[in-house]
Structure formats: structure tokens, C-alpha cells
Amino acid sequence: MQKILSYLRRAVQEYDLIENGDRIAVGVSGGKDSLVLLAALRAFQRFGLYDYQLEAITLDPQFGGVPTDYAPAAAFCQELGIPYHVIPTEIGKIVFDVRKEAHPCSLCAKMRRGALHDQAKELGCNKLALGHHNDDAIETFMMNLFIEGRIGCYAPKSYLSRKDLTLIRPLSFVPEREIIRYAKKQIPEIVKSKCPVDGHTSRETMKQFIYAQERENPGFKKRIFGAMRRANVDGWGGKTFIRNLADDDLSTNGKPERFHLLEAEIARRLKEGQYADLGN
Structure with missing residues (x-):
């Protein structure tokens, strides 16, 4: 956890992700990324650098009309002492049965974001933390470049004026390998995704492409992320690469x-x- 906390603290300071008095909702899918994020924010909270509260939220898409068993995530939250809320939805039914989307990821993500935002506000939260890590940012940048022909990525921090809610991504500097290492040692059980297209998406294809490039050209990911920061793509420059x-x-x-x-x-x-x- 020490390495992860070092990366997290750097992101918090670089992008001003957390402030005193924040009430932070954490989006929890039950997978490794969101559970490691939850554990890291709880550990960071104990340092006493910032005074903030945490709420964990899970949206159950109910793929195939069947509720998902989130007992492992619930037990993990109880161990951390963080309130946990599971919200049943019909996202799975709408995306796969009603709309029958050929490329479902975009619609599914959009619906999940909207539902998460609403639930975070209902709980009185002013911020919503998501578990995207450093590899996610690089993959998103590369997908936008290769597939859409544009330079762009999601932002490490963004304010939603319509919801009066700030999205933060505290794991933005954490390599996925560190998350995997910690999850294997410290998280008893993760909730496996029941999404019908899990592992067969454009993101998985890009992940494999980047993996191959990193093997052939060590430092490939570091150079891509460095370019994103130096160009301040969607705010990734942070305090280091922004000047008056x-x-x-x-x-x-x-x-x-x-x-x-x-x-x-x-x-x-x-x-x-x-x-x-x-x-x-």
C-alpha cells in the first residue's frame, strides 16, 4: 500500500483532488481497481492530512435480469468501516435486451455515470471518486487517437456544473501492476464482472497492443503519458506543466x-x- 499511497498523494497534490470537508462517494464495481481505490482512500484518510468522509456506491446492472452477489465487496467495506450502498438498475436489460447494442460499452458507461452521479448527490456527496489508473489513461488516449483520430482523454479532475459534483481519479498515477500486486495480497475476494462482452472490447485490444509495444520498446507507456502531461491534454499537465x-x-x-x-x-x-x- 505504501507505493500506491505515494502515487495517490502525488495525484491529490498535483490536481487538488481532495479538500477538507469533502464528502466523497466512491464508485465500487467490486473489481480490483475500485476496491484498491477504496482501501487507498481509507488509508490516506487515516494520515489526517485532509478531513473527509467516504461513501461506497455500487450500481448493479443486473445482466440477464439476475442480481449480482456483492457480498465480497460488502464485507470489504465493513472491514474498512465505510458505508456501502448497492443500487439495483436495469442497465443490463436496456443495453443488451431492449436496445441490443452492437457496441454496448458507450451506452452502458453513459447510463452508469448518470446513475452514479444521482446517487452520489442523494448521499450528500460533493465528489465522486473513480478507480481509473495510469494504464487506463494511456489506453483511453491511444484509443481516441487510433479510433477517433483525435487528441484527448478523460480528465483527472472535472466539475459537473449541472450536478454540482466533482469527479476525481485518485489512482491516476498508479500503474496497473501495483494495483494487481496489492489486490492479490490484501483483497480476499473480488466480484467478477458478468458483462457479456467482458474481455472482448476495443479497450482490451488496445491493452494488448500497448503491452506488446512496451515489451518491444521499454518505456513506451511512460513516454506516452509524459507527452500527455507536457501537452496538458485535458488537464493532465497539472501544476507541473501549467504556467502563468x-x-x-x-x-x-x-x-x-x-x-x-x-x-x-x-x-x-x-x-x-x-x-x-x-x-x-
């Missing part, structure tokens, strides 16, 4: 000092003819 243009030093042409010094050094070497062998 009014504070720029005109003598450095608005560039960070390290780049200005590098340019000066290159100019000096060019003047001395050190790069003459490179030609024009």
Missing part, C-alpha cells in the same frame, strides 16, 4: 530556464564551429 504566461521571463523567451541555458550553450558551440562537420 504573465510570469514568463522575456529574456528566456518564455521558456523554462533549463531550455534557455541549453539554447545558449548550443549557440556558443555553433559560434565556435564545434558542429561544423554536420554541414548546413
